[in-house]
Amino acid sequence: MDGCTLLWHQFDLVFRTYEGFNAQLLTLRGWSVTVGLAGMIAAYSRTGRDRSATLLLATAAVLGFWAFDTLWKSYQDAYLPWLDQVGALFPEDGRHTACTSPGDPIAGWRNAHDALEVSDWLGLAARTSLPHGVIALCGAIALLAERRRARRLRQEMQT
Structure with missing residues (x-):
């Protein structure tokens, strides 16, 4: 097996790993919606x-799923620099000039993941905000409304 074929097989394996994260992310988001809405x-x-405690727990659970989704998305995105470098070696016209690997894909993943800054994490959190952010916002609004209702009931009972 020549170097180009070996590199292409390596690229294919890493790309399938990258794409495999999508199914896992969809499952994670499905659980987030299920747990959050079921709690509400x-x-x-x-x-x-105790509605307030239940709403708070449901909202906190959704935020936990959101944090995990953001972390999982960072794992997926860390493969992109290596995939882009190897993908550039195989242009669409089929004429590749060199088949030199840009290095170990695991080392490339580790370097890319370790290089993430706070702004990168915030960007990932924004990219993964659906559906978690919407469900968490609904939970927070419901929690505030419930606290107002409970306060109003206490005031009515005192008068």
Whole structure:
């Protein structure tokens, strides 16, 4: 097997790993929506007793899923620099000039992931905000509304 074929197989393996993260991210987002909405619905069910605590727990769970989604997305994106470098060696016209590997893909991943700055993390959090941010915002609004309702009920009972 020549160097170009070997590099292409390595590229294909890393690319499939990169794409494999998408299915995992969709599963993670599905769980976030399920847990968040189930908690909010449970807070307003007939048997729900402490709505504020349930809403707070549901919102906190969604924020935890969001943080994990951001971390997982950073793992996925750390493969991109290596994939871009190797992809440039194989232009679409099929005429590649050199098949020299830009290095170990794992080392490239580690270097790219270690180089992430705070602004990169914030950008990743913004990119992964759907659906987590929407569900967390709904939970926060419901929590504030519930606290107002509880305060109003306490005031009415005192008068």
